[in-house]
Amino acid sequence: MEQSIPDTVPGHLPAAEARGSWDPRGPYSLSGTLAVLQRGSADPCVQVGRYEAWLCFSTTEGPVTLLLQRKGLQAGAGGASPVFISAWGPGAGAAVAGAPRLLGAGDDWSGFDERGFSASLPPLVTEARRRHPGLRLPSTGRMFDALLIAVLEQRVTTIEARFAWRYLAMNFGERPPGPVPQGMRLPPTPAAIRAVTPWQWHAARVDAQRSSSAVRAAAVAPALERWGSRPLGGLDPRNGIGVDAALASLPGIGLWTIAETLQRTHGSPDHVSVGDYHLAAFVGQALTGRRVDDARMLELLEPWSGHRQRVVRLLGLSGVKKQAFGPRLAPMDHRHR
Known part of the structure; x- marks a missing residue:
């Protein structure tokens, strides 16, 4: 049975290394938007509550702990109040700059609501x-993290997939910087995934087919990450292919895995x-x-x-x-x- 990560963050948080805010300028649900990024109540990397969310991940500048908060009566009613952004770690500046996209700032519902x-x-x-x-569709831009989780979820129950993700994050993910709820970790890096032994994959309850797909994705992680900032319809000028084709070129990556990945990395409204x-x-x-x-x-x-x-x-x-x-x-x- 999964155990929730206890909230043992000090009541008075140390000063953030980078701060910001984002105004959704209309109704906004923090929990409804970000819940799709959390894999169960015991997810070591993402914890989403009604009015705040903790996310631990790595950026091009380094690891980061990101805290997103909504405060006041309007937040409770889903009204138009800002999201306050705090970050700690070497990647703090990059995480704050990318937070609006993560929060769904680029997700346009006007055509749907027409x-x-x-x-x-x-x-x-x-x-x-x-x-x-x-409700907004979030965009993390982090291709390898999303693809790794989607691979772990292939053809198994939710319980099995969440066990595997927690096992890998707790055993191969480093401790995040700054204040953070006890038990949270950074997602395992591509190098860490490539170093997982067959016995450790077995302990994580991950079969050979999924582990092989994960290792292959880790081997091309730098190329994958370049797609994170490109629009869904964009083509690589070097070979004329899009992100769907790039993902599909990896053995073991099919339509389901592509959709599950792009729903989170790009906030895809159609996959x-x-x-x-x-x-x-x-x-x-x-x-x-x-x-x-x-x-x-x-x-x-x-x-x-x-x-x-x-x-x-x-x-x-x-x-x-x-x-x-x-x-x-x-x-x-x-x-x-």
């Missing part, structure tokens, strides 16, 4: 949008996690009352092309639950295989 487009949406989606006007064990059945049930496969799910979402991920996110916030059939998958221990 009257004609909105009228085409199912009532279930428009009602969820009305109840969650502060759908095709191949997900539950998603097609859920979308089908929400939109038609019955389960469907991936092909049919894409047909159902096609009228909202360009915003399909927004539709999926709002369906997830609608309160609809997929009917559960059959036993749960049991966690697997690969150490004795």
